[in-house]
Amino acid sequence: MLASLINFLRRHRNISDEDVAVIGQHIHLRTVKEGDVLLQEGKVARELFFISNGILKITHVNDKGNEVVLFFVKEDHLCTILNSFENNVPAHESILAASDATLVVFTREQLLQLYTLIPYFKDLMEGITREALMRKIQLRNTYAGADASARYQLFLELQPDISLRVPLNDIASYLGITPQSLSRIRRNIR
Amino acid sequence: MLASLINFLRRHRNISDEDVAVIGQHIHLRTVKEGDVLLQEGKVARELFFISNGILKITHVNDKGNEVVLFFVKEDHLCTILNSFENNVPAHESILAASDATLVVFTREQLLQLYTLIPYFKDLMEGITREALMRKIQLRNTYAGADASARYQLFLELQPDISLRVPLNDIASYLGITPQSLSRIRRNIR
DNA sequence: GGAAGGACTTACCAAATGGTAAAAAGCAAA
DNA sequence: TTTGCTTTTTACCATTTGGTAAGTCCTTCC
Numbered sequence: 318m319l320a321s322l323i324n325f326l327r328r329h330r331n332i333s334d335e336d337v338a339v340i341g342q343h344i345h346l347r348t349v350k351e352g353d354v355l356l357q358e359g360k361v362a363r364e365l366f367f368i369s370n371g372i373l374k375i376t377h378v379n380d381k382g383n384e385v386v387l388f389f390v391k392e393d394h395l396c397t398i399l400n401s402f403e404n405n406v407p408a409h410e411s412i413l414a415a416s417d418a419t420l421v422v423f424t425r426e427q428l429l430q431l432y433t434l435i436p437y438f439k440d441l442m443e444g445i446t447r448e449a450l451m452r453k454i455q456l457r458n459t460y461a462g463a464d465a466s467a468r469y470q471l472f473l474e475l476q477p478d479i480s481l482r483v484p485l486n487d488i489a490s491y492l493g494i495t496p497q498s499l500s501r502i503r504r505n506i507r
Numbered sequence: 508m509l510a511s512l513i514n515f516l517r518r519h520r521n522i523s524d525e526d527v528a529v530i531g532q533h534i535h536l537r538t539v540k541e542g543d544v545l546l547q548e549g550k551v552a553r554e555l556f557f558i559s560n561g562i563l564k565i566t567h568v569n570d571k572g573n574e575v576v577l578f579f580v581k582e583d584h585l586c587t588i589l590n591s592f593e594n595n596v597p598a599h600e601s602i603l604a605a606s607d608a609t610l611v612v613f614t615r616e617q618l619l620q621l622y623t624l625i626p627y628f629k630d631l632m633e634g635i636t637r638e639a640l641m642r643k644i645q646l647r648n649t650y651a652g653a654d655a656s657a658r659y660q661l662f663l664e665l666q667p668d669i670s671l672r673v674p675l676n677d678i679a680s681y682l683g684i685t686p687q688s689l690s691r692i693r694r695n696i697r
Numbered sequence: 698g699g700a701a702g703g704a705c706t707t708a709c710c711a712a713a714t715g716g717t718a719a720a721a722a723g724c725a726a727a
Numbered sequence: 728t729t730t731g732c733t734t735t736t737t738a739c740c741a742t743t744t745g746g747t748a749a750g751t752c753c754t755t756c757c
Contacts, residue, residue, distance in 0.1 A: 377648060385652030400641045410648065443637070450640040451590045457647055458567060458600065462575030462683065464745095465714075485735065493652065498714055500736050654715095655744075675705065688744055690706050 318346050318369040322421045325367065325393055330441050339434050343427040349414040356412040362401035364422050368392045371418020372483055376490075377410045386491040388453060389415060389479045399446060415483045460492075466502045468492045508536050508559040512611045515557065515583055520631050529624050533617040539604040546602040552591035554612050558582045561608025562673055566680075567600045576681040578643060579605060579669045589636060605673045650682075656692045658682045 322344070323337050332340075349355065349371075356362050358377055366373065373396050375388040387410060390396040401408035402425065423431075432439040459475065460468050469492055473480050480488065489499040512534070513527050522530075539545065539561075546552050548567055556563065563586050565578040577600060580586040591598035592615065613621075622629040649665065650658050659682055663670050670678065679689040 377651070379652035380657060381652075383652060387648050387651055400645065409645065443633075447633070447637055447640070450637070450644065454640065454643055454647075455590065455599065457644075458577050461567070461577055462569035462571075462573060462680075467570060484733095490652075495715060496735075497716080497737085501714085504736080674703095685745060686705075687707085687746080691744090694706080 318419055318421055319344065321369045321393065322367045326441065329445055330437065336435050336438075340431060343423070343431050343434075345422050347420045347422050349418050349420065351414050351416050353414045354411065355414065355420075356398060356401075356408060356410075358409060358411040359407050361405055362398040362408050362412075363425055365395060365397040365402055365425075365428060366412075367395055367421040367423075369419045369421055371420075372415040372479060373418060374413050374415040374483070374487060374491075375410050376413060384490060385493075386415075386487050388456075389476065389483065389487075389491065391479060392418075395442075395446060395449060399450070415487055465492065465494045465498055466505065468494075469499065469502050470506070508609055508611060509534065511559045511583065512557045516631065519635055520627065526625050526628075530621060533621050533624075534611050534613055537610045537612050539608050539610065541604050541606050543604045544601065545604065545610075546588060546591075546598060546600075548599060548601040549597050551595055552588040552598050552602075553615055555585060555587040555592055555615075555618060556602075557585055557611040557613075559609045559611055561610075562605040562669060563608060564603050564605040564673070564677060564681075565600050566603060574680060575683075576605075576677050578646075579666065579673065579677075579681065581669060582608075585632075585636060585639060589640070605677055655682065655684045655688055656695065658684075659689065659692050660696070 319341055323332065323340070326332055326340075346369075355364075355366065355373065368390060370392045372389055372391045374386050375390065375396070375398070376384050376386050379385050396412065398408035398410050398412065400406065405425075428442070456475065460471055463471060469488075472488065472492060485499055486496050489496045492499065494502075509531055513522065513530070516522055516530075536559075545554075545556065545563065558580060560582045562579055562581045564576050565580065565586070565588070566574050566576050569575050586602065588598035588600050588602065590596065595615075618632070646665065650661060653661060659678075662678065662682060675689055676686050679686045682689065684692075
């Protein structure tokens with residue numbers, strides 16, 4: 318599990334074995350089951366997750382009291398509520414396990430320690446999260462202006478692996494439609 | 508117009524008068540009229556805009572050939588297609604003037620020169636654009652899961668100034684509905 | 698002032714989506 | 728296997744939204 322994190326980081330920058338050892342001392346591991354809550358809306362995000370395996374979902378509760386899936390994040394990606402995590406302010410979103418998952422967890426304190434211990438680590442992490450922010454916007458832009466059926470077909474193209482691994486309920490919520498509508502769309506496509 | 512840029516930057520970091528002079532030598536100014544195209548989808552974004560006055564819109568053309576407004580950006584904010592601008596790749600979005608506007612323009616080359624001339628300038632700009640990315644996501648998250656009427660009312664709360672300064676056509680597109688639907692919604696609210 | 702064009706609204710009907718309810722299918726524990 | 732639970736589908740009807748068309752209002756230009 319640590320290995321997958323190191324692989325991930327090394328795709329962005331070379332990291333010495335000494336630094337890998339330091340990183341290993343400043344993380345911990347966690348296994349979660351589908352439905353587990355990793356961050357509750359309204360609380361401060363105190364952890365940054367690297368998903369070693371599985372899929373997380375970022376959600377919020379809308380005015381009608383329904384859970385809305387905003388993003389799926391899968392293995393080999395970082396996941397937190399960045400603004401909350403970096404600035405110690407309450408998050409407007411929750412993080413839940415959309416499937417069983419194994420995680421590498423950094424607390425805020427651990428990450429700050431790593432920033433002092435490994436000079437390039439801050440730049441590295443900020444670069445990675447910056448790119449992730451751009452990809453998130455890009456992804457949502459792609460869906461904009463498409464009707465429900467087109468959105469689902471885009472979803473199948475853009476996130477085919479996720480489409481096979483999370484409940485249709487979550488997918489419908491992510492696409493902004495009811496599970497019944499999604500079921501209808503799936504029938505019409507066949 | 509340069510003054511508004513310097514004011515903006517100084518809200519994020521102190522900047523000496525000498526550096527202000529350097530910045531002044533590495534920008535140029537532009538006036539645009541509503542509807543003017545500042546970046547065409549498919550081309551590389553070669554410029555970063557600071558909006559001194561007015562409102563720009565980021566758009567793309569969907570599968571049906573309609574223009575979809577993805578974001579409005581108003582005065583006192585930076586605007587470009589970040590991924591395209593930073594990595595020299597074609598943009599998937601266009602930038603147009605949603606109202607008459609006055610801009611401070613950085614070309615890529617000018618910005619890179621400033622990065623070498625002013626040591627802290629890269630960090631400053633990256634910090635600012637990073638925050639802007641987070642706000643963009645936050646904003647779109649807020650709309651997620653709301654129906655058309657609720658989205659419009661959120662828009663009035665979240666971007667009241669923009670609601671008064673751009674055509675309803677653009678607002679409808681931004682909210683993912685037709686101008687007719689928006690008109691209906693506005694009548695029902697009264 | 699009058700003409701022309703754009704922006705916004707209204708009306709009408711068609712199409713898409715939501716909500717309630719129930720059935721069917723899949724899955725896991727006993 | 729059976730039971731119970733969750734997920735997914737289906738059906739039905741109400742509601743919302745889209746698309747076409749036309750009308751009103753307002754500004755700009757001649």
